Amino acid sequence: MRQYLLAVQLDESERDAPEDEVRAMLARTGKVTDEMKAAGSWVFVGGLEHSDASTVVRPAGGTTTITDGPFAETKEQLGGFWVIQVEDLDQALAWARKCALACGQPIEVRPFGDPSLRR
Amino acid sequence: MDVDGIYRAEYGRCVATLTRLLGDISLAEEAVQDAFATAVEKWEKTPPNPGAWIVTTARNRAIDRLRRESTREARHAQALLLHAPDEPREVGPVRDDQLRMIFTCCHPALSPPARAALTLRLLGGLEVGEIARAYLVPETTVSQRIVRAKKKIRDAGIPYRVPGEGELPERLDSVLTVLYLVFNEGYTSTSGELLRTDLCLEAIRLARALAELMPGEPEVTGLLALLLLTEARRPARVGPSGELVVLAEQDRSLWNRELIAEGHELVRRCLRLGRPGPYQVQAAINAVHTDGEATDWTQVLALYDQLWRLAPSPVVALNRAVAVAEVHGPAEALAGIEDLDLPGYHHLPATRANLLSRLGRTAEAVAAYDEAIALATNDTERAFLAAKRAVLS
Numbered sequence: 001m002r003q004y005l006l007a008v009q010l011d012e013s014e015r016d017a018p019e020d021e022v023r024a025m026l027a028r029t030g031k032v033t034d035e036m037k038a039a040g041s042w043v044f045v046g047g048l049e050h051s052d053a054s055t056v057v058r059p060a061g062g063t064t065t066i067t068d069g070p071f072a073e074t075k076e077q078l079g080g081f082w083v084i085q086v087e088d089l090d091q092a093l094a095w096a097r098k099c100a101l102a103c104g105q106p107i108e109v110r111p112f113g114d115p116s117l118r119r
Numbered sequence: 120m121d122v123d124g125i126y127r128a129e130y131g132r133c134v135a136t137l138t139r140l141l142g143d144i145s146l147a148e149e150a151v152q153d154a155f156a157t158a159v160e161k162w163e164k165t166p167p168n169p170g171a172w173i174v175t176t177a178r179n180r181a182i183d184r185l186r187r188e189s190t191r192e193a194r195h196a197q198a199l200l201l202h203a204p205d206e207p208r209e210v211g212p213v214r215d216d217q218l219r220m221i222f223t224c225c226h227p228a229l230s231p232p233a234r235a236a237l238t239l240r241l242l243g244g245l246e247v248g249e250i251a252r253a254y255l256v257p258e259t260t261v262s263q264r265i266v267r268a269k270k271k272i273r274d275a276g277i278p279y280r281v282p283g284e285g286e287l288p289e290r291l292d293s294v295l296t297v298l299y300l301v302f303n304e305g306y307t308s309t310s311g312e313l314l315r316t317d318l319c320l321e322a323i324r325l326a327r328a329l330a331e332l333m334p335g336e337p338e339v340t341g342l343l344a345l346l347l348l349t350e351a352r353r354p355a356r357v358g359p360s361g362e363l364v365v366l367a368e369q370d371r372s373l374w375n376r377e378l379i380a381e382g383h384e385l386v387r388r389c390l391r392l393g394r395p396g397p398y399q400v401q402a403a404i405n406a407v408h409t410d411g412e413a414t415d416w417t418q419v420l421a422l423y424d425q426l427w428r429l430a431p432s433p434v435v436a437l438n439r440a441v442a443v444a445e446v447h448g449p450a451e452a453l454a455g456i457e458d459l460d461l462p463g464y465h466h467l468p469a470t471r472a473n474l475l476s477r478l479g480r481t482a483e484a485v486a487a488y489d490e491a492i493a494l495a496t497n498d499t500e501r502a503f504l505a506a507k508r509a510v511l512s
Contacts, residue, residue: 002276088278089228111275
């Protein structure tokens, strides 16, 4: 079994959707999460506040600095994520497809590091 | 056969089988290369089944190597190895291994250039230098692409398997595209000489393997037929001094009758299945071109109309215009391509130039030839266009 991060790439430059659309989206993604749980693939799920709620703490010569805003200033920010546990990339992609259709956003599929694979 | 010939013929098969046994493409490649090095030393004459000899030797070498290493992973792989069946000789599993390898190399999670490079390396047994020459990129670029692709297969967990029914159409598409690209790069090279015969033959060899592995997929049969019917005309495509000879002016007696007969038979076979797709229709178009003494353009146009319904694209529209010109005249053909948007594609201005000159609009034709010459990347096509232009002015 391998673990994958399914990261929702949210385009924050788009205006916030109306509340009923957001509710419908949450209902759809919640259904996918329930399916993951039933299939034994679910590990974790979390939705995030917009990146304007972010703060970055950086190391700087033995001390740290604190800045307002996200790590990288781009249009697409991490909007939320699932962590799943499946056999291979094809199974992860099958879940990602359902997630993308449910939330209407691109999903980045990224494997967790597996030390036993390093040679 | 010499070891070089056996290497080309058996490399892909052996790597595919070893990948199943070892679960790791890079390890499999190292083991197969070791075994070929041993073959060069040991073979006085070729064993009756060189492929099986290589697989057995590679497997034994891999076991030795894994015994010497002591990580947990190595012991795990070693255990798997020791439980593998003795002689991977049976045709069934070996074919399945290659099919799994084709789908792994052409996985949509890999970039398209990486898919082509990996397919040529792992299935065709081509050296990095050969692939680099074919695609006109530095060797380091090709080897980086291959290394990164193999790393991604391992790190991202791309499975070594044939996709299930649901995913198959989408995945098969990527496989067919790669084989078609390899063939086209050989048939009309990006630069230099017109033809790179070795790439054409490699694409045909892989398409034959795929067609044998998946006889029930009409698009696979269609692609093989398309490649064979195109390849059959190759001997007539270049004249005595290396110049390009267009279809209408080719000496048909130079065409390869055997390939044409096989291609026609395959076209009939796949069309009977009643699931037409773009490759089958393109094969049918080429079957018409190679049927009898002259092309039946009405039939070609009807097939282009069908192709347009299945897979509309500006390139299809442009090729269809050539048939329109033959059936309804150059004016109607020209009207059909006026709004096409194909930036950088020299066939568009070249086709316009041809139609304009047939309409007697010489000055415009010359300008279109100039545009086409500036865009053409291979020497033979440039010379062909320059000759056409010279006749006009």
